[in-house]
Amino acid sequence: MEKIIFHIDVNSAYLSWEAVYRLQQGDELDLRTIPSAVGGDPVKRHGIILAKSLPAKPYKIQTGESLMAAFQKCPFLTVVPPHYDLYLRSSNALIELIGEYSAQIQRYSIDECFVDFTDMVALFGDPIETAHVIRERIKRELGFTVSIGISSNKLLAKVASDLKKPDAVTTLFPEEIATKMWPLPVEELFMVGRATVPKLNFLGIETIGDLANYDLEVLKTALKSHGVLIWNYANGIENSDVKKSNRLAIKSIGNSSTIPFDIDNRREAHLMLLSLSEMVAMRLRDSQYLARLVSVSYKTHAFNSTGHQKKFEIPTDHTSEIYGYAKKLFDEIWDGTPIRHLGVRVSEFCENDFVQLHLFDEFTTQKNNRLDRVIDELRGRFEPKAIMRGSFIGSGIKPMTGGVGEDDFPLMSSIL
């Protein structure tokens, strides 16, 4: 039987949520009605556009571009800083509402989800009408708009939701592929990014239809497995299930940050690594995993990036050990070039079963373990700053760097 899949996408999510919140707080102005954007702080060198309003679109404001560039195009652009807590709460409210229509929901990102509606047709009736009911309810009850795509698989549903924005419901069933999807430029296809477009253009492929009808063998030679993937997508072939999101399915945990100033000495670099390790390790303990692989990466002032990683015999979730590894890895590769951006990531997880905790070095392990958990608890109960290492005072570096905690869910890079 053919499946019925919805893809639900919040229109200009960060900006919409910001606008709704401000209206609720009594603001007169609706950010969505003027050229506006959510953006970072240029002084801290985080200055890019994260989301833009519809009225900002005619000015060709692009997500990801620098605020400076945006102001050049639209000098009176209103830019507000991001509030990730608010976005997480808004996202949760959305998922809760959608949950009334199906239990089969895959959160794909903070502002997108897939819904398997196949078994719900018997209960709610026509999928298109139901999608409109959901769309209307979200607008009325939550105050923002969504675009809903409907098809028989996730890929087509996702493409469909993109066809009409904002506040719309669009179908893209297999028989509609040739008319609705094939005329689109190939860069609109999921998984065709910056690096692939020129390669496809070189082969004479300009539209999704060109790709769909191209010789698969030639494509395979030129683009390997990625070529096969996007050829299938161009033909609407994709058959993965809507997987209920499971936080324990996460494969890695990392935090990274652009430092407001270039770091040119080992001491400050280590302090920054400690700050990042604190957050990574806390999230790791919260995930109930131990990690075997620690990676460190950095970007230089000139934007060259380098990384180094190593597997360790004994899986851990201790802040002190992760920091120790990170520091060692960093020292092995850094040549003194001024650093703009630093990151720490852990992966290769195994369960943190009780047994594993005292296999080796019982005393230190248990001591470290208790210390980490007490700190986690205090930080959870009060605020992260409740426990702060003295070395950070006056350093210009925050005692913990990075975000995403309790409510994180895995974001898949490819629909599968």
Next chain:
DNA sequence: TCTGGGGTCCTAGGACCC
């Protein structure tokens, strides 16, 4: 116009073993 931060997956080359 100097370009965030969170992820996943793939590939290529070298080491090592049989």
Next chain:
DNA sequence: TCTGGGGTCCTAGGACCC
């Protein structure tokens, strides 16, 4: 001494997503 090929593990780097 020089020769072969296959498998697996490890690491760096890059492509893609939102």
